[in-house]
Amino acid sequence: MSNTREYTAAVIVIGNEILSGRTQDTNTNYIASSLSDRGIRLMEARVIPDVKDTIIETVNTLRAQYDYVFTTGGIGPTHDDITAECIARAFDVELKVNDDAFRILEEYYGIEELTQARVKMAYIPVGAKLIANPVSAAPGFQMENVYVFAGVPRIMQAMMNNVVDDLRGGDPMLNASVACSLPESVMAEDVGKLQGDYDGKIEIGSYPHFRAGVLGLSIVLRSTDKETLEKATAELIVLIEGRGEVPLVSYSYN
Amino acid sequence: MSNTREYTAAVIVIGNEILSGRTQDTNTNYIASSLSDRGIRLMEARVIPDVKDTIIETVNTLRAQYDYVFTTGGIGPTHDDITAECIARAFDVELKVNDDAFRILEEYYGIEELTQARVKMAYIPVGAKLIANPVSAAPGFQMENVYVFAGVPRIMQAMMNNVVDDLRGGDPMLNASVACSLPESVMAEDVGKLQGDYDGKIEIGSYPHFRAGVLGLSIVLRSTDKETLEKATAELIVLIEGRGEVPLVSYSYN
Known part of the structure; x- marks a missing residue:
């Protein structure tokens, strides 16, 4: 059942608040993890302004360029919501009131409270398919291979969950x-050689980090093939043990 | 002393670990904040793979395209460090052992421990200026308008601090x-009108958020001119009070 075709994606984070440093983006990370689980490779992410x-x-x-594009931000009721x-x-299509989106908003707010600003959120590109928002009603939408999500993380996550399957x-x-407390530079040659041995089959990344003020190292092996992954990981464990450490190993198969 | 020229920047986050969802990038946010304080506008950020x-x-x-470019990640000792x-x-220049970088590494590791993997971190593009790394010695560097930083946040932050001034x-x-608990859609028309009144002088963003499960709203006004900013903010406060709420206001002048 191996599927050799690779599926790719990009994320576009739309928002001046990210570029000004006011807000820490977490949406890219959530989408990235969801896509990894789904066997889709996030190839790039861009943060761009409200222009x-x-x-x-x-x-x-x-x-x-990619199979899927996910945008976050800019679909609310205000002047800076231009997505x-x-x-x-x-897509060179019209932006019109979408009947289903209108009904969703009408039900959520009540017809008396359906102000012009709220109706703005019912304007959807013609031909798009709505993505439900279980948090605050106003929907996202899918236009061909482009998925348009809200920017508020809780809403964005719900929308991603609605489409990912x-x-x-x-x-x-x-x-x-594979985590150990050896310096990255001590393991570099071994890990480089291991990467060479498994080129094209496994991707190995080496990530130093600080935890509680102590420099540690995580070496991450990634592959779609379980057997190859476990074989390479076993070899890496031997290499680390050869340097006098017992590493902490965790597999994540989702 | 007003400086009318606008200075612009971009961030390039280099790292498969961000795109796989394994690691949450926080470097963009740190650089973005530092640049805002410095009067430099971050225009875009891209996360790209180790390719x-x-x-x-x-x-x-x-x-x-921009006055400054900042890269993070990929300057360590391992095979995936290719920045x-x-x-x-x-830049079409040679990559050679930089004498100063070599001496820094020699001093940090000692000559006996200066393995091939560690010497790799002394290879710097010819013509680049080193950026000190007070955490783990291996320097970043500046090549014309491109600043090359480590990916580990603590090191990256130290490098940014070293150059920002x-x-x-x-x-x-x-x-x-200006924070309140009114729904964004209630304030949308007022805020849109206010933005219209101050177009080109103030940028107004409207950001709904969840805190402790409650939907709230922050309206952020940005300007280089203090007087105009305070005038527009006072008008916004009146608008919110007109809707029966007393907003929380904070100014940040750094």
């Missing part, structure tokens, strides 16, 4: 994480 | 943050 031409150009560049309009222009992916990426 | 051609192309695209080589190729910036961006 129409930039949004349109970035969407059109990336949707031509839906930009997606319509990127329907995405076509390849074999999911399996991980082994 | 040579992608790194070279992204660096060359962005360094031509220095890519920067050399992007020497960056030429414009007038620093001042912020007012």
Whole structure:
């Protein structure tokens, strides 16, 4: 049942608040993890400002290049929420009140409270499919291979969860994480040689980190093939033990 | 003393571990905040994989477009640390052992412990200026308008702190943050009108958020001019009070 085709994706984070440093983006990480689990490879992420031409150009560049594009941010009721309009222009379709979106908002707010600002959130590019928002009603949408999500993490996560099972992916990426307290430079040659031995079959990354003020090292092996992954990981364990350490190993198969 | 020229920057986060979802990037946020304080506008951030051609192309695209480019990640001792080589190729200069970098590493590790993997971290593009690493010795470097930092946040932050005062910036961006518990859609028309009144002078962003499970709203006004910022903020406060709420206001002038 091996699926050799690789599926790719890009994330576009739309929002001045990320670029000003006011807000720490966490949406990219959530989407990245969900995609890894699904066997889809996130190839790049871009954070861009609330500028129409930039949004349109970035969407059109990336949707031509990857299987999936996910945008976050800019679909609320205010003047700086311009994503839906930009997606319509990127696809050269009209932006119109979507009947289903209107009904969802009407039900949530009540018809008397359905102000002009709220109706704005019912304007969806013609041809798009709505993505439910279980938190605050106003939907996201899918236009061909572009998925348009809210920016508020709780809403964004719910929207991602609503679509992820329907995405076509390849074999999911399996991980082994091997942690030790050796300096990265001590392991570098061994790990480089191991990568050479398994080139094209396993990707090995080496990540130093501080925990409680102590420099440690995680070596991460990634592969779609469980047997190869476990074989390479066993070899790495022997190499670390050869340097006098017993590593902590964890596999993540989702 | 107003400086009308706008200074711009881009961040390039280099690392498969961010794209796989394993690691949450926090470096972009740190750089973004430092640049805001310095009066430099972060225009975009890209997360890209450990792929040579992608790194070279992204660096060359962005360094031509912005005043400053900051890269994070990929300058360690292992096989997946390819940033220095890519920067050399992007600038079409040689990658050679830098005498100063070599001495720094020699002093830190001692000559007997200066393995081949560690010497790799002394290979710096010819013409680059070193950026000190007070945490683990191996330096970053500056090549024209491109600043090459480590990926480990503690090291990256130290490197940014080492260079930020020497960056030429414009007038620093001042912020007012006005928080209330009104729904975003209730404030949308008022805020849109206020943005219209101050177009080109103030940027207003509207950010709903969850705190302790409650949906709240922050409206952020940004300007380089203190007087205009305070005037617009006062008007916004009146608008919110008109809706029966007393907002929380904080200014950030750094």
